[in-house]
Structure formats: C-alpha cells, structure tokens
Amino acid sequence: MNRRIFLAASISTALSACSAIGTKLNENDGFHKVLRAAEDVNERLIGTRGRVRTYAPRDVSADFPVNSLDTPGSSQYMRLIGDRFASYVLPVDGLVEHSLRLSLAQLQHMMNVTQITRHDCVEGWSAIAQWQGVRLADVLALARPKHDARYVVFHTFDVDANGMPYYESLNLQQAAHPQTLLALRQNGKPITPDRGAPVRLTVPTQLGYKSAKWVRRIEVVASMKTLYGGSGGYWEDQGYEWYAGI
Amino acid sequence: MNSRSSTVYRHSVATRLTHWLFFLAFLALVSSGLQIFNAAPFLDASDKTDRHHRVLAIQAPRDGVGTTTLLGHTFTTTGWLGWTDDGMGGTAPRAFPGWITIPAYQDLADGRRWHLFFAWIMIVCGIAYMAWGFGRGNLRELVLARSDLPNLLPMQLYYLRLRKEPPAHGKYNPLQKLAYTVVLFVFAPLIVLSGLALSPGFDAWFPWLTQAFGGRQFARLWHFVLMLALIGFFVTHLLLVLTTGVFNHLRSMITGRYTLQGANRSVEGP
Numbered sequence: 001m002n003r004r005i006f007l008a009a010s011i012s013t014a015l016s017a018c019s020a021i022g023t024k025l026n027e028n029d030g031f032h033k034v035l036r037a038a039e040d041v042n043e044r045l046i047g048t049r050g051r052v053r054t055y056a057p058r059d060v061s062a063d064f065p066v067n068s069l070d071t072p073g074s075s076q077y078m079r080l081i082g083d084r085f086a087s088y089v090l091p092v093d094g095l096v097e098h099s100l101r102l103s104l105a106q107l108q109h110m111m112n113v114t115q116i117t118r119h120d121c122v123e124g125w126s127a128i129a130q131w132q133g134v135r136l137a138d139v140l141a142l143a144r145p146k147h148d149a150r151y152v153v154f155h156t157f158d159v160d161a162n163g164m165p166y167y168e169s170l171n172l173q174q175a176a177h178p179q180t181l182l183a184l185r186q187n188g189k190p191i192t193p194d195r196g197a198p199v200r201l202t203v204p205t206q207l208g209y210k211s212a213k214w215v216r217r218i219e220v221v222a223s224m225k226t227l228y229g230g231s232g233g234y235w236e237d238q239g240y241e242w243y244a245g246i
Numbered sequence: 247m248n249s250r251s252s253t254v255y256r257h258s259v260a261t262r263l264t265h266w267l268f269f270l271a272f273l274a275l276v277s278s279g280l281q282i283f284n285a286a287p288f289l290d291a292s293d294k295t296d297r298h299h300r301v302l303a304i305q306a307p308r309d310g311v312g313t314t315t316l317l318g319h320t321f322t323t324t325g326w327l328g329w330t331d332d333g334m335g336g337t338a339p340r341a342f343p344g345w346i347t348i349p350a351y352q353d354l355a356d357g358r359r360w361h362l363f364f365a366w367i368m369i370v371c372g373i374a375y376m377a378w379g380f381g382r383g384n385l386r387e388l389v390l391a392r393s394d395l396p397n398l399l400p401m402q403l404y405y406l407r408l409r410k411e412p413p414a415h416g417k418y419n420p421l422q423k424l425a426y427t428v429v430l431f432v433f434a435p436l437i438v439l440s441g442l443a444l445s446p447g448f449d450a451w452f453p454w455l456t457q458a459f460g461g462r463q464f465a466r467l468w469h470f471v472l473m474l475a476l477i478g479f480f481v482t483h484l485l486l487v488l489t490t491g492v493f494n495h496l497r498s499m500i501t502g503r504y505t506l507q508g509a510n511r512s513v514e515g516p
Contacts, residue, residue, distance in 0.1 A: 124286030245447025
C-alpha cells in the first residue's frame with residue numbers, strides 16, 4: 001500500500017514539475033520558435049488536398065454554436081442592419097487586375113453553390129450546416145490576381161473589446177479550393193447578424209477561425225507582414241497557427 | 247558484487263535515446279493534450295458535437311463546484327476535475343487542473359503548438375525505433391510470437407500467485423511481450439491516426455479515416471481513451487521498474503549496462 005501511495009505521489013509530483021517546466025519553457029522565445037516549426041511541416045505535408053465530406057440535410061446540427069466576438073456594434077454595421085444590407089457593397093481590391101465592388105444583389109445573382117459541410121472549431125467541437133453562396137474562386141477569377149499576389153485577406157466589420165479588428169487570410173491555393181465559399185445563406189435562410197450577415201466565409205478544409213464572419217472587404221496582397229499583427233489573422237496574431245488544417 | 251553477478255550490455259544507444267525521447271514526448275503530449283481537451287471538455291460518440299451521444303463531460307455547474315459526468319452518471323469532483331487549479335495560483339472552471347497541463351494556465355494556442363510539435367517527435371522516434379529494431383532483429387525479443395501463446399495463461403497464473411514458477415521465457419515474459427506488442431502495433435498507430443482524424447485538412451485528404459473512427463467527435467473520444475490506455479501501460483511499466491531493481495534498470499537505460507544477479511529471473515526487463 002505504501003508503495004502505491006509513494007508511486008501515486010511521485011507521479012503527481014513529476015507531472016506538476018513537468019507542467020511547471022513546460023510553462024517556463026513556453027515563455028522562452030527560442031523554444032517557442034522551435035515549437036512553431038511543426039506548423040510548416042504540417043502545412044507542407046497535409047496542406048489543402050481533396051475535398052471534405054458533404055452531408056445530407058438530416059445531418060445538419062440543430063444548434064450551430066454562435067462562437068465568436070459579439071455581433072458588430074459599429075454605426076456602419078448598424079446602418080446596414082437598418083437597411084437590411086441593401087447598401088452593402090463588397091470591395092475586392094489590392095493586387096488585382098480588376099477591382100470589384102459587388103453589391104449583395106450581385107452576389108446573390110452569382111450564388112451557385114449549396115453544400116452541407118462540417119465546421120470544426122479549434123476548441124474541439126464540430127457542427128454541421130448547409131451553406132449557400134459564391135465560390136471565392138469565382139470572385140477571384142473576375143478580379144484576376146496579379147503575378148505577385150500571394151494571399152487573400154478578409155477584412156470584417158468585427159472589432160474586439162480592445163478595438164482590434166477581426167481579419168483572416170488564405171493563400172491563393174486555399175482561396176481557390178472549390179469548397180471555400182462566400183456564404184450568403186445558412187440552413188436555407190439569409191445569414192443572421194449574429195452569424196456573420198450578410199456575407200461570411202466558410203473554409204471547411206480548415207479550423208473554424210479561418211471562416212471569418214461579417215466580411216467587409218477582400219484584399220489581395222503579396223505579404224501579410226504589414227497587416228495588423230503581421231501573422232495573417234486575428235487569432236494568428238495571438239499565437240494560433242496560420243495553417244489551420246490540423 | 248558477489249561472485250554470481252555479472253554485467254551485461256543490455257540497451258543500445260538507439261534504444262536508450264528513443265526511450266528517453268519517448269518519455270519526454272509522452273509527458274508533453276499528455277499535458278498539452280489535456281490543455282487542448284479543456285477548451286471543449288466533453289467527448290461525444292458521434293461525428294458532430296451531439297449532447298445525445300455524450301460519453302464524458304467535465305463541468306463547473308456553479309462557482310466552486312466541479313462535476314464529471316460519465317455515461318450519464320454525475321460525480322462531484324471539485325478540486326480534481328471541473329473546478330480546479332487555474333495554473334495562476336487561484337481556482338477556476340477548468341476541466342483538468344493547471345498542475346497537469348502545459349502551459350499551466352489556460353492557453354489553447356500554445357497547448358496546440360506543444361502537442362503538434364511533440365507529436366512529430368513521437369512519430370519520428372517511433373519510426374526510427376521500429377526501423378532500428380527490425381533492422382537489428384531487436385524487436386523479436388519484444389514482440390509476441392506464436393510460441394508464446396501457450397505460456398500466456400501460465401504467466402498470468404504466476405502473477406496471480408496460483409503457480410510457483412513462471413514459464414520459461416527469454417528477456418521478456420509472454421505477458422510483457424503481449425503488452426509491448428499491443429502498445430507498439432495497436433495503441434501507438436491508433437493514437438496517431440485518431441489524432442490525424444481530427445484534422446479538417448487530413449479529413450479532406452483521406453475522408454475514410456475520420457469515418458473509420460465514427461466521425462470527428464468519436465475520433466476525439468478514441469484519442470482520449472487511447473491516451474488512458476497508454477497511461478495504464480506507463481504506470482504498469484513504472485511499477486515493474488520500481489519492484490525489480492529500480493537503480494539497476496535506470497542505469498541500464500542510461501549507460502546500457504545491466505547487472506545480473508543470482509537467479510536468472512532478474513534477467514527480465516520491465
């Protein structure tokens with residue numbers, strides 16, 4: 001019995017030492033850089049290949065979580081809610097041959113995809129929804145990215161409590177994936193303000209934080225270094241992986 | 247040292263190196279895995295998140311109270327699970343306590359960095375160990391052979407003290423070989439595959455993998471259960487090391503040299 005108590009005590013002491021050492025190491029910049037090397041390996045190995053599974057209408061989650069910052073409260077967004085997004089215009093600009101300004105009616109006219117896919121949150125939960133929208137690839141084909149274009153950045157109406165805007169980015173290959181959509185409808189109805197109205201991104205090949213809600217502007221860039229925190233996204237600037245395929 | 251003791255070279259450099267790397271990576275993977283679990287402290291036997299298929303939920307129903315619900319049965323686990331040490335000197339609604347997670351405080355982003363990095367250490371080590379073992383034939387002494395099968399029951403009877411002598415065996419007894427075989431060829435590959443099944447990118451590439459585990463949330467459940475199984479193996483391994491000459495074993499896993507003493511039973515490795 002004594003031996004068992006001794007063993008349990010040693011294991012828990014060892015684990016708490018392990019946690020303490022790990023926490024210290026985690027705060028070491030050099031060590032953190034080494035840890036971050038895994039992201040590159042995963043991006044190279046897994047990348048964006050194939051297509052995610054699509055589901056039947058009966059698989060749709062009854063309660064898709066609203067898991068994000070609060071619904072935007074800016075006067076600009078309030079005005080849009082007021083006119084039911086009639087004055088919404090989505091600029092597509094940056095390193096493109098043809099800058100676009102797409103109204104909601106134009107986007108609705110282009111809408112040609114319906115897909116039921118699973119949304120996998122970085123926290124661990126998953127929810128299934130039906131999305132209707134425009135392939136991002138179709139929008140980019142109209143805008144025609146220039147030769148030095150590398151990334152597509154999604155600016156949103158969303159701002160956190162500290163005034164930091166939510167934004168996201170994909171590389172051109174991820175943006176061209178046939179299941180990457182600018183979604184206008186969720187489960188057969190226009191997307192509601194708390195779920196990203198009028199236009200949100202859905203990127204089922206990556207974790208949920210890539211699927212930016214409340215898209216305000218699409219900008220094509222050569223580098224993300226000059227944007228906000230420089231890591232290519234709101235959560236990425238806080239330490240999450242830019243490659244969110246795993 | 248008495249006249250009947252002698253020292254043998256027992257573990258190669260490769261075995262010793264991968265052994266300690268496995269140990270480090272295992273600790274890092276469990277601690278960072280629990281950190282990741284804390285971000286969604288429930289496990290469902292389904293593809294999407296579904297309360298109706300919930301197997302485990304660790305919650306804080308109200309301030310200062312932690313509960314664990316396993317297959318519909320709820321237990322109060324305040325201090326251990328649900329309402330625990332927040333890793334910053336206080337307590338908070340956290341499934342697994344800060345003293346067992348990396349980082350100690352709630353930090354999903356860094357927990358994931360640790361987990362995905364040490365997963366690679368584990369995989370690279372595993373492949374190196376297997377390649378080395380197959381190449382030199384070392385694995386043969388660890389892997390269960392057909393000739394070991396009739397000795398499994400007698401060995402169990404010996405452990406249960408229903409038999410005086412263990413059946414004759416080599417460096418590892420038949421039950422040890424069974425344990426190593428299951429860990430190396432069943433648990434280890436399955437825990438890697440169930441982890442990959444959680445990746446939406448990998449799911450797009452090989453959709454049958456996630457489906458083979460019963461869906462993404464089910465794969466998360468598998469991943470967790472396999473972790474428990476590996477912890478079970480690890481604790482048994484520690485017990486055997488502690489009860490059969492801990493310093494001799496430790497030295498052999500550091501310097502490679504192991505002292506044989508008297509009866510040949512002590513040739514057994516943990």
